[in-house]
Amino acid sequence: xxxxxxxxxxxxxxxxxxxxxxSWPADEYAATQRAQGIDARVVMDLGSDxxxxxxxxxxx
Numbered sequence: 335x336x337x338x339x340x341x342x343x344x345x346x347x348x349x350x351x352x353x354x355x356x357s358w359p360a361d362e363y364a365a366t367q368r369a370q371g372i373d374a375r376v377v378m379d380l381g382s383d384x385x386x387x388x389x390x391x392x393x394x
Contacts, residue, residue, distance in 0.1 A: 360385035
């Protein structure tokens, strides 16, 4: 049996899910980070009701 460890993620920024524009601010921030060469993506944290912009790298 093989057990995979979860990937280490760094949260770059947090955005409230109740924002009038929804996930757009998080999507825009992630796109800016990607343009700078950082592999950023948006995920939803249901526990905190926030959109998180994360990267799998541990440094910014």
